[in-house]
Amino acid sequence: MFAYVVRRILATIPVMAVVALFVFSLLYVAPGDPAAVIAGDQATPDDVERIRQSLGLDRPYLVRFGAWVFDIMRGDLGVSIFTNLPVVTMIQQRIEPTLSLMVVTLILAVSIAVPMGVVAAWKVGTWMDRAVMGFAVLGFSVPVFVVGYLLAYVFALELDWLPVQGYTPFSQGFVPWFENLILPAIALGSVYIALIARITRATMLEVLQQDYIRTARAKGAGQPSILFLHALKNAAVPIVTVIGIGIALLIGGAVVTESVFAIPGLGRLTVDAILRRDYPVIQGVVLLFSFVYVLVNLVIDLLYTLFDPRIRY
Amino acid sequence: MRRRHLLAAATAAALPARAALGQGTAGAARVLKFVPQADLAVLDPIVTTAYVTRHHGFAVWDTLYGFTQDYAAEPQMAEGHSVENDGRRVTIRLREGLKFHDGEPVRAADCVASIRRWGARDPLGQVLLARTEELSAPDDRTILFRLSRPFPLLLDALAKTSPPVCFIMPERLAATDPRQPVQEIVGSGPFRFLADERVPGRRAVYERFADYVPRAEGVPTWTAGPKRVHLDRVEWHIMPDTAAASAALQAGDVDWWENPLGELQPQLRRNRNIVMEILDPTGFVGIARFNTLHPPFDRAVIRRALLGAVDQEAFMTAVIGSDRSLWRDDVGIFPPGTPLANDEGMGVLTGTRDIEKVKREIAEAGYGGEKVVLLVANDFPTLAAIANVGAEMLRRVGMEVEVVADQLSALLQRRARREAPAAGGWNMFFTFWSGLDLFNPGVNQALRGTGERAWFGWPTMPRMEELRAQWFDAPDLAAQQRLARDIQAEALREAPYLPLGQYFQATAYRRGLSGMLKGPPLFWNLQRA
Numbered sequence: 097m098f099a100y101v102v103r104r105i106l107a108t109i110p111v112m113a114v115v116a117l118f119v120f121s122l123l124y125v126a127p128g129d130p131a132a133v134i135a136g137d138q139a140t141p142d143d144v145e146r147i148r149q150s151l152g153l154d155r156p157y158l159v160r161f162g163a164w165v166f167d168i169m170r171g172d173l174g175v176s177i178f179t180n181l182p183v184v185t186m187i188q189q190r191i192e193p194t195l196s197l198m199v200v201t202l203i204l205a206v207s208i209a210v211p212m213g214v215v216a217a218w219k220v221g222t223w224m225d226r227a228v229m230g231f232a233v234l235g236f237s238v239p240v241f242v243v244g245y246l247l248a249y250v251f252a253l254e255l256d257w258l259p260v261q262g263y264t265p266f267s268q269g270f271v272p273w274f275e276n277l278i279l280p281a282i283a284l285g286s287v288y289i290a291l292i293a294r295i296t297r298a299t300m301l302e303v304l305q306q307d308y309i310r311t312a313r314a315k316g317a318g319q320p321s322i323l324f325l326h327a328l329k330n331a332a333v334p335i336v337t338v339i340g341i342g343i344a345l346l347i348g349g350a351v352v353t354e355s356v357f358a359i360p361g362l363g364r365l366t367v368d369a370i371l372r373r374d375y376p377v378i379q380g381v382v383l384l385f386s387f388v389y390v391l392v393n394l395v396i397d398l399l400y401t402l403f404d405p406r407i408r409y
Numbered sequence: 410m411r412r413r414h415l416l417a418a419a420t421a422a423a424l425p426a427r428a429a430l431g432q433g434t435a436g437a438a439r440v441l442k443f444v445p446q447a448d449l450a451v452l453d454p455i456v457t458t459a460y461v462t463r464h465h466g467f468a469v470w471d472t473l474y475g476f477t478q479d480y481a482a483e484p485q486m487a488e489g490h491s492v493e494n495d496g497r498r499v500t501i502r503l504r505e506g507l508k509f510h511d512g513e514p515v516r517a518a519d520c521v522a523s524i525r526r527w528g529a530r531d532p533l534g535q536v537l538l539a540r541t542e543e544l545s546a547p548d549d550r551t552i553l554f555r556l557s558r559p560f561p562l563l564l565d566a567l568a569k570t571s572p573p574v575c576f577i578m579p580e581r582l583a584a585t586d587p588r589q590p591v592q593e594i595v596g597s598g599p600f601r602f603l604a605d606e607r608v609p610g611r612r613a614v615y616e617r618f619a620d621y622v623p624r625a626e627g628v629p630t631w632t633a634g635p636k637r638v639h640l641d642r643v644e645w646h647i648m649p650d651t652a653a654a655s656a657a658l659q660a661g662d663v664d665w666w667e668n669p670l671g672e673l674q675p676q677l678r679r680n681r682n683i684v685m686e687i688l689d690p691t692g693f694v695g696i697a698r699f700n701t702l703h704p705p706f707d708r709a710v711i712r713r714a715l716l717g718a719v720d721q722e723a724f725m726t727a728v729i730g731s732d733r734s735l736w737r738d739d740v741g742i743f744p745p746g747t748p749l750a751n752d753e754g755m756g757v758l759t760g761t762r763d764i765e766k767v768k769r770e771i772a773e774a775g776y777g778g779e780k781v782v783l784l785v786a787n788d789f790p791t792l793a794a795i796a797n798v799g800a801e802m803l804r805r806v807g808m809e810v811e812v813v814a815d816q817l818s819a820l821l822q823r824r825a826r827r828e829a830p831a832a833g834g835w836n837m838f839f840t841f842w843s844g845l846d847l848f849n850p851g852v853n854q855a856l857r858g859t860g861e862r863a864w865f866g867w868p869t870m871p872r873m874e875e876l877r878a879q880w881f882d883a884p885d886l887a888a889q890q891r892l893a894r895d896i897q898a899e900a901l902r903e904a905p906y907l908p909l910g911q912y913f914q915a916t917a918y919r920r921g922l923s924g925m926l927k928g929p930p931l932f933w934n935l936q937r938a
Contacts, residue, residue, distance in 0.1 A: 126819075127815065127819035127822055127823065128816070128818045128819045128821075128822055129818065129819075129821055129822035129825065130818070132818070132821035132822055132824070132825060133817075133818050133821060134451055134456065134457050135456075135457060135458065136457045136458030136459045136572065137458065137821075137840055137842070138458045138572070138842065138846060138854050138864070139457075139458055140854065140862070140863075140864055141825055141861075141862075141864075141865060141867075142862065143530065143588075144825055145825075146588045147456070147588050149588075150586070150588040150589055176609070178450035178451055178609075179450055179451075179452075179609040180452070180590055180592070181609065186609060189608045189609075189611070190608075190610075190611075245652060248652075248653075248656055249656075252656065252660060253656055253659060253660060256660070259660075259662070260653070260656040260657055260659075260660045260662060261648070261653045261656060261657045261660075261662060262646075262657070262662065355649060355650040355653070356650055356652070356653060357653060358646070358648045358650060358653040358654070358657065360608060360610060360611030360612070360647075364610055364611075364649070365610055367649075368448060368450075368609075368610050368649070371788065371816060371817075371818055372450065372818055373818050373819075
């Protein structure tokens with residue numbers, strides 16, 4: 097197992113190298129000029145050109161790529177073209193809100209969606225099943241930003257129960273931190289809940305048909321025990337896989353949610369950097385997201401062995 | 410019942426925490442929470458002409474001269490000045506007791522270095538420095554200009570509020586190459602920038618600079634007069650999502666939102682806790698810029714003919730709606746209400762729109778159905794609105810239009826390309842400039858006629874350059890106004906761009922704030938009732 101983990105972690109290096117090459121090349125060919133954005137609308141062509149030279153944007157592709165890779169090898173993601181701050185610092189400033197949003201969403205989504213899916217499978221064909229499936233369709237169909245605006249309007253502006261926007265760091269207390277995350281987490285989690293609930297229901301339906309479930313019933317096991325101890329554990333592998341895949345959904349959804357609720361996270365940082373063509377920031381954030389995604393997949397793979405002892409690496 | 414009790418308990422638990430955070434209230438009495446128009450990405454106001462950086466600049470740095478609501482220069486850091494030798498020798502004396510935010514005194518040498526750095530970037534500054542034989546600091550409080558010939562606009566140049574502004578920085582920072590941002594923000598103005606609290610894309614924070622010495626006399630107006638600070642702290646909260654900003658203002662999480670989007674303004678106006686006010690009477694003027702290097706707009710006669718198709722009402726309605734108090738449709742080369750605005754040749758813009766006549770004129774001028782490539786920034790609603798109306802206008806007069814819609818950052822790159830439209834260039838793009846950036850020939854970059862060295866579009870207009878040079882030498886306002894008529898006539902004859910109307914951007918703030926000054930967002934004089 098240990099050797100497997102080490103192998104997998106080492107395997108991230110070529111993956112990251114490919115991502116780095118891909119991101120850098122895409123940005124190189126993509127239209128956009130940070131020098132023109134820095135100079136502003138009224139700058140003359142000469143001003144823009146001089147700024148481009150001072151930023152080194154007139155250097156050839158290979159020279160720029162080589163310099164960037166060399167810096168990365170030293171753990172330096174570069175300096176933002178616009179803010180003049182190290183990319184690492186900018187990521188550090190923004191990582192807590194995004195991490196908080198994702199963790200709260202994940203906990204909220206799993207703790208709601210899994211029981212929903214289990215109940216839907218248990219009561220298949222009844223109004224409860226239909227209600228869960230109806231919610232799932234709704235969750236898939238309504239965009240995150242619409243859910244976000246509706247929640248903000250009702251619970252923040254009309255009822256004044258929760259903050260309408262912003263983020264309070266965890267260091268300032270759990271309650272204000274959590275308060276700021278409730279609405280964004282529900283908005284972001286709506287798609288995620290729908291996805292997990294559907295997969296849980298489908299997998300549970302299959303498992304509940306198995307012989308060992310019939311045996312458990314014959315032995316007189318209670319319904320909760322059958323559902324959560326016997327069936328759910330055996331249905332866990334596909335559910336965990338979907339939860340893992342869904343992390344990518346969360347990363348994408350966080351960009352929109354952070355905008356709607358003015359949360360200063362990595363999603364917003366990415367959008368701002370793309371709009372301005374702040375290449376070092378885009379490259380740094382995409383590399384980070386890729387690394388996180390590779391790690392999440394590793395964790396999911398390791399969790400398989402926990403739920404299904406037959407799986408060995 | 411039990412569920413209801415649970416909900417009530419949860420709400421009760423939440424409310425004290427919100428109060429402790431200052432959310433849902435207007436915040437502490439001496440803290441102002443402000444939502445600027447955009448992220449403060451670049452901190453150096455000389456490197457960029459972005460308005461948001463100019464706003465930041467006025468909080469952090471002071472200027473030698475301020476700009477009044479009458480568009481005149483008034484001493485600010487300067488105590489006064491003397492003009493000798495028929496205007497060829499100008500001596501400016503600094504006020505006593507001025508300090509930078511690092512505690513060092515403001516010296517004339519700092520001002521000289523700051524003027525040089527600003528003059529390298531600013532069009533008016535470049536004219537000033539070109540006429541300057543000597544710019545020196547004979548002592549710590551004296552700045553000396555020795556000019557090759559008189560420059561009546563010297564004080565106006567030092568006072569101008571259109572970016573880049575001549576802010577005074579310490580000499581060690583002002584020595585930085587004007588293409589490179591300064592590495593440290595050390596101001597001379599009423600607010601100190603707290604670099605440690607800055608989170609790009611989220612927050613910028615300023616605190617009152619205790620050692621700032623406001624002018625003793627005068628009335629605060631725009632950037633002139635005493636800059637008395639009644640706030641301890643000003644927080645800028647960056648909110649790119651306009652709905653989030655609107656909600657934050659309505660909930661009282663923030664005090665002031667600089668640029669509410671037009672479609673959200675009616676909702677804010679209905680809220681009795683919110684005041685909507687137009688702070689900049691010069692507004693924003695829309696322009697459609699021609700690329701004069703390539704057909705069909707390499708022919709002035711075609712550009713000129715299109716003036717007859719411009720329906721400024723249609724453009725402005727698309728941008729800000731039908732409320733006529735928010736826009737004007739009689740806009741020429743100089744924004745209405747400013748000293749140089751005049752009616753010379755305006756009939757071509759204000760007369761009856763005759764599309765058939767325009768069609769005939771462009772056909773007679775030799776328009777052969779060439780494709781016209783329009784650059785449309787689709788990530789800025791106001792720019793997209795005027796561009797879409799512009800595209801329709803060109804189609805109505807029979808032009809073949811190809812719309813290239815993209816993010817502004819991508820279009821800015823394409824805009825710089827001089828190649829033919831089919832080879833990745835362009836024919837026309839649309840933008841808005843603050844009225845203060847157009848209000849005289851010294852600041853209006855779009856009027857330059859220096860060909861390849863001119864602003865994007867690269868018109869060659871030797872007569873315009875002559876008139877501009879004469880305008881710099883005009884001894885008084887009356888002479889400037891006479892020349893402005895000639896300049897407007899020439900601009901409408903050459904038509905380097907089409908004026909598309911002027912709209913006024915309302916700002917929105919919580920009731921209870923008072924002392925808000927006209928002009929760009931300024932944080933002195935401002936206080937809570």
